[in-house]
Every structure is written in C-alpha cells, then in structure tokens.
Amino acid sequence: MKVAVVGATGMVGEVMxxxxxxxxxxxxxxxxxxxxxxxxxxxxxxxxxxxIIGLADAVAAKxxxxxxxxxxxxxxxxxxxxxEAGTTVVDNSSAWRMDPTKKLxxxxxxxxxxxxxxxxxxxxxxxxxxxxxxxxxxxAKYKMKRVVVSTYQSVSGTGVKAVKQLxxxxxxxxxxxxxxxxxxxNALPHCDVFMENGYTKEEMKLAREPQKIFNDKxxxxxxxxxxxxxxGGHSESVNVEFENDFDLADVRKMLHExxxxxxxxxxxxxxxxxxxxxxDKDEVFVGRIRRDxxxxxxxNMWIVADNxxxxxATNTIQIAEYLVENNLV
Ligand code: A2P
Numbered sequence: 001m002k003v004a005v006v007g008a009t010g011m012v013g014e015v016m017x018x019x020x021x022x023x024x025x026x027x028x029x030x031x032x033x034x035x036x037x038x039x040x041x042x043x044x045x046x047x048x049x050x051x052i053i054g055l056a057d058a059v060a061a062k063x064x065x066x067x068x069x070x071x072x073x074x075x076x077x078x079x080x081x082x083x084e085a086g087t088t089v090v091d092n093s094s095a096w097r098m099d100p101t102k103k104l105x106x107x108x109x110x111x112x113x114x115x116x117x118x119x120x121x122x123x124x125x126x127x128x129x130x131x132x133x134x135x136x137x138x139x140a141k142y143k144m145k146r147v148v149v150s151t152y153q154s155v156s157g158t159g160v161k162a163v164k165q166l167x168x169x170x171x172x173x174x175x176x177x178x179x180x181x182x183x184x185x186n187a188l189p190h191c192d193v194f195m196e197n198g199y200t201k202e203e204m205k206l207a208r209e210p211q212k213i214f215n216d217k218x219x220x221x222x223x224x225x226x227x228x229x230x231x232g233g234h235s236e237s238v239n240v241e242f243e244n245d246f247d248l249a250d251v252r253k254m255l256h257e258x259x260x261x262x263x264x265x266x267x268x269x270x271x272x273x274x275x276x277x278x279x280d281k282d283e284v285f286v287g288r289i290r291r292d293x294x295x296x297x298x299x300n301m302w303i304v305a306d307n308x309x310x311x312x313a314t315n316t317i318q319i320a321e322y323l324v325e326n327n328l329v
Contacts, residue, residue, distance in 0.1 A: 001028060002062070004058045007068060008032040016317065019314050023317060033066075035070075059085050060085075064329045067091075067092070068092060079120045088118070088328070091121065097122040102122050104123075104124055104209060105213075109133070111319065114319075115328065124205075125206065126308075127205070129310055130307075131149060133258070133260055133261060134255065134258075135147070135240065138240070138242070141246070141254065144240055145220075149221065151191070152228045154230040154232050154275060155183060161178040162178035162183070163231065170184055190227065203225050207222060233306050239298065241292075245297050260284060264287045278305050278306045286303050
C-alpha cells in the first residue's frame with residue numbers, strides 16, 4: 001500500500017508512525033505530510049529517513065490510504081481532494097464524524113459497515129472510543145437506556161502546547177498557556193469549547209457519537225468532561241442503566257472475553273485501571289465494576305485507555321487494516 005500520514009509531525013502523528021511500525025502495516029511507499037512550515041524536515045520510520053512533503057504533493061502522489069490527524073480544518077479542506085484522487089481517507093479529527101454520509105467506526109463494533117464506496121471514514125473522539133468499546137458487549141446483551149459519564153482527561157488530548165504548559169508548571173517556569181487557567185494542581189471542567197446549551201463540544205461528542213456507532217438512538221448519554229494534570233491516558237467514571245437486569249459475574253466474564261478490553265478489577269489487591277498502566281497500550285482497561293445500589297439494572301465502572309493509542313492512532317490504523325484485509329481500498 002502507498003500510505004500517506006497527514007499530520008506526521010504532530011503528537012498523534014508520531015504515535016501513528018510508531019503503531020504502523022509495530023503492527024507491520026503493509027507499506028510499499030510512505031508519504032509523510034505536514035504543514036508548509038515543516039516541509040523538508042526529516043522523520044525516521046523503520047530506520048529510514050523521510051522528508052516531510054506538503055498536502056498538494058501528497059494528493060498528486062495518489063496514495064491508496066491517507067490517515068489524517070492534522071486538525072478539523074485541514075481535514076475539511078483536504079480529505080475531499082484525496083477522495084477525488086481515489087485515496088481512502090481515515091480521519092482522526094472531528095470534521096466528518098457526524099456527517100450522515102460518513103461512517104464513524106470502532107473496528108471491533110461496526111467495521112462491517114464499511115464498503116469500497118467509503119472514501120472518507122471518521123475515527124471517533126478518544127473518550128468515546130474507550131467508553132463504547134467497554135459498553136458494546138453489555139449493550140448487546142442488556143440494552144442500554146441511559147449512560148452518565150464523567151471524564152478525567154489528560155493534557156496530551158489537547159496537544160503539544162498543553163503538555164508543555166503542564167511541564168512548565170511542574171518545573172516552575174512561566175510559559176505559553178494552552179488553557180485559561182493553570183492545569184497542574186487543578187481540574188478544569190472544560191474540555192474543548194463551550195456551546196450554547198452549556199455543555200462543551202467534548203461532552204456533546206460523548207453524547208452523540210455512541211448513538212451513531214451503535215446505530216441506535218434508543219439510549220441516551222449525558223457527560224461532564226474534565227481536564228486533569230495527567231500527561232497521558234483518559235479515565236472515565238461510567239454509570240449505565242440497562243433495560244434488563246444483569247449478573248455481575250456475567251458482566252465481568254463478557255468484558256473479559258471482549259477483544260481489546262482488559263478487566264483489572266480486584267479490590268482485595270487494589271487492582272483497578274490507571275493511566276500509568278494504560279500508557280503505551282492498545283487495550284481499554286475496565287475495573288471498579290459494581291452495581292449501582294440506588295436504582296435497578298444499573299452498573300458503575302471505571303474505564304481507562306491511552307488516548308493517543310486506542311483513542312486515536314491505533315483505532316485509525318485498525319480501520320486502515322480492516323480496509324486492506326477486506327480489499328476495500
Ligand atoms: P506542523 O508540525 O507542520 O504544524 P498537534 O495536534 O500535535 O499540534 O499536530 C498537528 C499536526 O497537524 C502537525 O503534524 C501539523 O504540522 C499538522 N498541521 C497543522 N496544520 C496543518 C495544515 N494547515 N496543513 C497541513 N498540516 C497541518
């Protein structure tokens with residue numbers, strides 16, 4: 001496959017290159033793409049040096065697949081140009097996610113919807129991916145009615161500037177601020193921008209994307225998204241009410257048997273998911289699995305994943321792998 005990585009110099013782009021290398025993605029030619037600022041810069045992939053090229057050159061090279069993580073504006077402008085040239089785009093930005101003509105894919109859940117006609121495919125939000133992967137076997141068996149999620153999101157989800165802000169604060173250095181307030185020793189109930197309804201964009205992504213991924217509007221999600229001073233890894237407290245009652249042992253067993261999910265749940269040994277364990281891993285970790293004792297058919301759990309991996313790069317590359325394996329590009 002001739003593959004373009006758009007946003008190769010970014011935080012997610014860097015992890016994308018690492019994941020492509022680790023998973024030995026079938027690459028015959030690699031195009032590393034970034035903004036004009038970076039054209040000519042060098043990056044290494046599998047011990048070989050590559051020069052960064054610009055978007056127009058990348059479109060002209062007609063790659064079979066382009067994986068994008070270069071922000072929504074770049075995707076809106078350039079993904080259609082790649083698609084017109086015959087390239088299949090897998091996009092990590094929020095640009096196309098809720099477009100009814102585009103698929104929103106978590107491969108373990110709905111990759112089978114993909115066809116050769118899908119030229120722009122959207123990768124869900126990082127917080128959505130880890131939540132729906134853990135909920136998918138439970139929804140299939142018990143049918144979700146309502147989900148209440150509170151997130152504890154790391155600064156790496158915001159980008160390089162936010163990681164630098166946290167590092168500067170820890171080192172006691174004054175520098176550029178990515179957030180309106182200090183993030184070290186703090187928690188900001190403010191991920192992405194506020195909308196007219198009082199929620200943030202991140203919260204509305206968590207509310208809307210799961211319905212599209214499950215192709216089911218019979219359940220609802222309400223969210224509070226909070227930025228905390230963790231370098232990498234998003235955590236979520238999830239309360240889910242089902243139509244049908246469940247057995248806790250069955251819940252654990254089903255989660256244990258779900259590909260991509262790891263159960264870490266033993267209160268005797270203080271075993272529960274944490275960002276430091278999820279770091280650099282592709283799996284979604286689930287623990288603190290317990291019955292909500294205040295209402296029937298309701299479960300509480302704690303879900304953690306590396307937001308740059310399964311939340312971004314890995315999921316995008318799994319979509320690309322599915323396309324290749326099923327001759328869809
Ligand atoms: P560049 O490094 O040249 O700015 P992050 O989210 O970590 O900031 O990374 C964003 C990625 O998207 C980077 O690789 C960045 O390239 C790329 N990017 C940002 N704006 C554009 C643009 N207008 N055209 C192409 N790539 C862009």
